Every structure is written in structure tokens, then in C-alpha cells.
Amino acid sequence: MQDNLKNLANIDTPAAIVSLQRMQQNIARMQQRADALGVRFRPHVKTTKCADVVAAQLDAGAAGITVSTLKEADQFFGHGVTDILYAVGMAAHRLAHALDLRRRGCALQILTDSVEGARAIAEYGRAHGHAFEVLIEIDTDGHRSGIKPGEDLLLDVGRVLHEGGMRLAGVLTHAGSSYELHTPQALAALAEQERAGCVQAAERLRAAGLPCPIVSVGSTPTALEAASLEGVTELRAGVYVFFDLVMRNVGVCSTEDIALSVLTTVIGHQTDKGWAIVDAGWMAMSRDRGTGKQQRDYGYGQVCTVDGVPIEGYLLSAANQEHGILSREGTADADIVARFPVGTRLRILPNHACATGAQFPAYEALAADGTVQTWERFHGW
Amino acid sequence: MQDNLKNLANIDTPAAIVSLQRMQQNIARMQQRADALGVRFRPHVKTTKCADVVAAQLDAGAAGITVSTLKEADQFFGHGVTDILYAVGMAAHRLAHALDLRRRGCALQILTDSVEGARAIAEYGRAHGHAFEVLIEIDTDGHRSGIKPGEDLLLDVGRVLHEGGMRLAGVLTHAGSSYELHTPQALAALAEQERAGCVQAAERLRAAGLPCPIVSVGSTPTALEAASLEGVTELRAGVYVFFDLVMRNVGVCSTEDIALSVLTTVIGHQTDKGWAIVDAGWMAMSRDRGTGKQQRDYGYGQVCTVDGVPIEGYLLSAANQEHGILSREGTADADIVARFPVGTRLRILPNHACATGAQFPAYEALAADGTVQTWERFHGW
Structure with missing residues (x-):
């Protein structure tokens, strides 16, 4: 695969996507x-x-x-x-x-x-x-x-x-x-x-x-x-x-300004609970729960379509190391399997961009034409 | 400096120390x-x-x-x-x-x-x-x-x-x-x-x-x-x-079994608040607050001497990216400057060893003779 053919449908997940x-x-x-x-x-x-x-x-x-x-x-x-x-x-x-x-x-x-x-x-x-x-x-x-x-x-x-x-x-x-x-x-x-x-x-x-x-x-x-x-x-x-969801709650940006998201894949479901299981856990999102103390709690992040459009009411509600639990706020979604079939790609807006970015060795910089380019970041002291 | 002369007094901080x-x-x-x-x-x-x-x-x-x-x-x-x-x-x-x-x-x-x-x-x-x-x-x-x-x-x-x-x-x-x-x-x-x-x-x-x-x-x-x-x-x-503080609270290990700690240096104080500022923030400890839901909340970690002995009642009570706030539980310690002067090295036991380790590119493996050896770990997907 040539570098210039990389896009959100073919890169591995989880990945840290930056909207240029x-x-x-x-x-x-x-x-x-x-x-x-x-x-x-x-x-x-x-x-x-x-x-x-x-x-x-x-x-x-x-x-x-x-x-x-x-x-x-x-x-x-x-x-x-x-x-x-x-x-x-x-x-x-x-x-x-x-x-x-x-x-x-x-x-x-x-x-x-x-x-x-x-x-x-x-x-x-x-x-x-x-x-x-x-x-x-x-x-x-x-x-x-x-x-x-x-x-x-x-x-x-x-x-x-x-x-x-x-x-x-x-x-x-x-x-x-x-x-x-x-x-x-x-x-x-x-x-x-x-x-x-x-x-x-x-x-x-x-x-x-x-x-x-x-x-x-x-x-x-x-x-x-x-x-x-x-x-x-x-x-x-x-x-x-x-920007990030904490800054959105502080009131200095809108959800549409948030340039960082985590690309993830649906890997399973718990149908009776209305859960989709995704491959973005806390290792991808970080353990930051900064919105937990704010007026709007986003759990581990706001779920968006692969194109970055927020899906109202769907959050990453819990996270293990490499598993995220995606659910609807309030009542369980009985149609979760049909809504997000196995293999569906989604993007999650993070609570805290500094903490989420630090979990990744690189960003995938997404251009307006849909191609992505890998931008390395460093780690440690 | 030769590799075999590295010890807890001369390596840079923060560092992830593993007691062998x-x-x-x-x-x-x-x-x-x-x-x-x-x-x-x-x-x-x-x-x-x-x-x-x-x-x-x-x-x-x-x-x-x-x-x-x-x-x-x-x-x-x-x-x-x-x-x-x-x-x-x-x-x-x-x-x-x-x-x-x-x-x-x-x-x-x-x-x-x-x-x-x-x-x-x-x-x-x-x-x-x-x-x-x-x-x-x-x-x-x-x-x-x-x-x-x-x-x-x-x-x-x-x-x-x-x-x-x-x-x-x-x-x-x-x-x-x-x-x-x-x-x-x-x-x-x-x-x-x-x-x-x-x-x-x-x-x-x-x-x-x-x-x-x-x-x-x-x-x-x-x-x-x-x-x-x-x-x-x-x-x-x-x-x-x-092991870690979450496992200590679950009851399957003692504090003395925890093999991972973060070595940190005191870099300042807020005397009136009883705070020592250390160079282990959430980038070092991770944002994991797993003990926050347990019967004993350790904040961002239990403070220990550089030799690894817990200092009862002193916790990393808050964390910014590269700053940790170290304080006594309950009342402020009026003697915080004398107790932990600038330059003091301490070790912090983490809430969650999986999350804290992931913040570091390497562990520093501490042998019984006090020497440390660098063990690389990898990052990302």
C-alpha cells in the first residue's frame, strides 16, 4: 500500500486522527x-x-x-x-x-x-x-x-x-x-x-x-x-x-472545532445490554475523565461517524485496556447490532487532547480529500 | 556515566522503577x-x-x-x-x-x-x-x-x-x-x-x-x-x-508487594497550603484514579521515600501534565518545606500498574545492590 492511498477505511485501529x-x-x-x-x-x-x-x-x-x-x-x-x-x-x-x-x-x-x-x-x-x-x-x-x-x-x-x-x-x-x-x-x-x-x-x-x-x-x-x-x-x-470535550464544556470551542478523534472498529456486542464493544479502550483514549466533573459528562468520549459527525446520545461509556464499551445514554439501544455492526468504523472525540494524544506514537493527519498522512510524535522524558 | 553506575540518585526523573x-x-x-x-x-x-x-x-x-x-x-x-x-x-x-x-x-x-x-x-x-x-x-x-x-x-x-x-x-x-x-x-x-x-x-x-x-x-x-x-x-x-494500589485495595497484595513506583524530584512548594510540587504529574502516573471508587482512595499515588518505604498519610493528591501536588491527608503540613526540601527524591506507588507503565518508554529495573538497568518497553499499536 502506498502512503498516499491511506485513508480512514484502510488504516489500522485504534488511530489518533487529526482533522487538518x-x-x-x-x-x-x-x-x-x-x-x-x-x-x-x-x-x-x-x-x-x-x-x-x-x-x-x-x-x-x-x-x-x-x-x-x-x-x-x-x-x-x-x-x-x-x-x-x-x-x-x-x-x-x-x-x-x-x-x-x-x-x-x-x-x-x-x-x-x-x-x-x-x-x-x-x-x-x-x-x-x-x-x-x-x-x-x-x-x-x-x-x-x-x-x-x-x-x-x-x-x-x-x-x-x-x-x-x-x-x-x-x-x-x-x-x-x-x-x-x-x-x-x-x-x-x-x-x-x-x-x-x-x-x-x-x-x-x-x-x-x-x-x-x-x-x-x-x-x-x-x-x-x-x-x-x-x-x-x-x-x-x-x-x-x-481542543477537546473539556474545552467544549468550558465554553471556548464547539464540538465541531475538535480536531482530534480516535478511529475505532466495532469488534462485538452485548445485545441485551445495548453495548457495542470497540477496539478503543483506555490505552487509546487515556484514563482522562475530565468531563466527569463538568456539567456535561461524556464518559470516555463522544461517538461520531467515521466522517466525524457526532451521533447524539452515544458515548464511550466505559473502557478497559483495549476494549471500549459504547452505549446510548439513558435506555439501552435494542438495535445496537443493526446500528453498529461488527466491523463498523467510528470516531471518538476525547475528553482531553493532551492525554489522548500521548497514548499514540503518531497522529494520522486527515486532509480534506480524505487521505491521511502519518505524523510522528514522541513519548517519555 | 557507565550503565552499571546508574542508581536512584543519579537517573533523571520521572522514571518508572521496578523492584526486581x-x-x-x-x-x-x-x-x-x-x-x-x-x-x-x-x-x-x-x-x-x-x-x-x-x-x-x-x-x-x-x-x-x-x-x-x-x-x-x-x-x-x-x-x-x-x-x-x-x-x-x-x-x-x-x-x-x-x-x-x-x-x-x-x-x-x-x-x-x-x-x-x-x-x-x-x-x-x-x-x-x-x-x-x-x-x-x-x-x-x-x-x-x-x-x-x-x-x-x-x-x-x-x-x-x-x-x-x-x-x-x-x-x-x-x-x-x-x-x-x-x-x-x-x-x-x-x-x-x-x-x-x-x-x-x-x-x-x-x-x-x-x-x-x-x-x-x-x-x-x-x-x-x-x-x-x-x-x-x-x-x-x-x-x-x-501489583498496584487497586490490587492492594482488592486485597490480593500488600503495599509491600508493589514492584512498580515512579521516581520523582521535589521542584517547589506552596508552603501555606502544605504542598510539595514534584515532577511526576499525570503524564508519569497516568490519569488512572482506580482507587477513587475503592474503600481507600490514594489520589494519584502513595508517597514513599526514595528507598521505597511508604510515608503514611502523604499522597500525590492532584496532578497536572508534568506537575504533581504532594500533600498530607487531612490537615496541611506546615513543615512541608523542611520535610521534603527542593531536590528531594521520592517514589510514588501507582493506582494501576498497567496504565502507569504505559506512560514510560522504559522501566528502570532496580537490583538489590541499588543499581538500575534500563529495560525498554514498547508503545502504541
């Missing part, structure tokens, strides 16, 4: 947001870990990338991306790896939110005659890491870095609690809180005589609902490139 | 069970997808392996394993792949539970002059696929295969609902139901003049609690090789 049309629309939408808000856009590539997707993001105007592991930095640097922000607090044992990347020409920026972390960076940098470029992580919504904008710790960390000879590059925050909201008003308010807190932190550093050129904010929901990014220089977002 | 001592104990325990019950043991390798682990299982006396994907069959056949049972209902589009494996010398057995499935196998086999070796899947606990032992469908499927020229190899069942139980009495009762149902199906086939040499049953909990396997020829189990 939807992906390109999602990329254009976010880039337009960043452009309209007057900030650089630095996509978070942890969602896809795929050079082809990232090339599309950069082609659309993205300025550099955000990564969650140094393996992502290694891989994308290998693909020619040099402007890379590692947006997880720097562990001392990874400084040698970071230095190696920088010495090979990667403009890697690193992150810290503690005096101990800042000291470790400064000491390692001085010992190796190198000025790391460091951002301070700011906590604007209490959901994870970072220093609150008003804490004295902010200036302490800034001084340790600056006086220790490092390049204090700026401040960074991520309002990850936006995933728990579901109205435009609440998202806009959180976006403003994220912006204001991060700008406040930058101004405090500058008032103390410390440099702070970069003010970096973002999450997919706040990026899409922010009214203003005054004082911000850079926006980050990740999952927007594919 | 515990793994060997778990392997020996299950093999002894099968030997005592007078049946062959065919481990399910979907848990580990790792040739080194499977070699240890075969060395201990296992007779062949069980797989959940044809990729597993390909990989282990490539490692010299020829006796392979593919224990997921056969999809017609995979018959060419199965035939190729068999023609290359792999004694691959396949599975079906429908007349349509049996017909597809028989037609493809006849068209290619090949007699596939086929088991019929039996449903003994209503949790997933299979034909109920008393259904007429059982004989219909048997006849389609046998009269269609295929080798009707036997019957197979998996009492996966055992994961929902937690007393020895309930597990022993389910094990007996699993045994009796599968033997009944075999006897019905034989009474109808159909061959049924193999009677294959098993799940880790029922395998360990079965009082008798009379009439059964073969036992299967997977997760027993590592």
Missing part, C-alpha cells in the same frame, strides 16, 4: 487573538509533541515554543526551533542538560519560584561561566506553583538571580484554574486576574531596580476570553490546537 | 498458584510490554503468553516467543496480520464471540488455505465481552468455526469484575463462577460433538483466590507481576 482543516482553523483563531491583543504568541507544544503540528503553528506566526520537559526542548531544537521556554520549575539536576542545550545554540529560558531554586541556577551558572535566562513563576490563581505577586519572596528570588549574574528575563503565570470555569464572564474575569497579577509582579521587580522584559501569561480559556493584555508581552496556550 | 526482588516474588507466587491448581499459566503481557519482564515470567515456568494487541504479538514473536494468545475479539481487518504471524511460525490463537466474527475468520482462512486456531470468548460475570455459557449462540459460533474448517481450540473467560471486590470470600465465589461458567461452556461444546481442548480462565484476583480449577486447563493474569 480544524487544526488550521484553531491555529489561525489563536494567532489572530494574540495579534489583536498585541502580544507575541508562544504555543505550548506539550499537547502534541509533534514537529508537523508545531511547524504549522510557527508558520502561522508563533514566536518560539513552550515546553514541559527537556526532552521536548531536545526534540524541537533538533527540528530547528531555537526559541524555547521550559515552563516547569527547574530542578538542579537538570541544569547540566539545560546548559548543554544553550551552549549548542538553543535560546532556552528556564523557570523558578524559590530562593533555593534560584540559588542552584546562579551557582551552577557561575561555576560554568554561563548566564542562564530565567523567568520567575507567578501564582495568579492558587492552582499550582508560583509566587504570589505581592509576596516579598518575589524580590528575594529576583535578587538572587540578578545579583548572581543570571539574566532575569521576566515573569510567567498560567491560570490553570480556568479549566474549572464555564462562562465567558468568569473566564474574562480570570483572564484579567491573570494579567493584572503578572503585570503587578513585573512592576514590583522593575520598581526594585530589577530587569523584567518578559511578561508571559496564558491558558487556552483565558487566552480566548481576555479583553485586554495590557502590560503583557507574551501569550501561551496549548490545547487550543486540537 | 518484588517482581520475582510476585512471579513466583503466581506460578506456584498455577502449579498447585494443576493448570498451565499464560501471563498477560499487556501490563508490561517488556521483553525482560516476560523472560522472567517464562523462566519461572509460564507456558506461552497472552497479548491484547497484534503489536504485542509481533514484538514478542520477534523476541522468540511463539505460543501467543491474542485475547481481544478478532476484527476482520486484522486477519491478514494474524495470518502473516502464523505463516512465519507464530502459534497465534485468536478469539471471537459472534457468528459474524466466526464467519469472517472461517471465510478468510478458507480463502487463504489456512486453519486458524480460535477460542470462543465466554462471559461469566457480565462485565464486558463474551457469550453466556448457556446461550445457544455458543454452539452456533462453535459450528461456524469447526464446520468452516477452523481449529476450534477452546473457550476463554476473564472475570474482570473481580477488580470491584475486596474480600477473599467474594473473590473465591467469583473465581468459582468464572471456572464453572467456562467449564460449562466447554462441556456444552463437547456434548454437541465439537472439540474444546482449552479451557482458559483468569484475572489476577480470581487466580489468587480460586479454591479449585477443576476442568480448567489454563490460567491467565497480568497485573500480578507488579
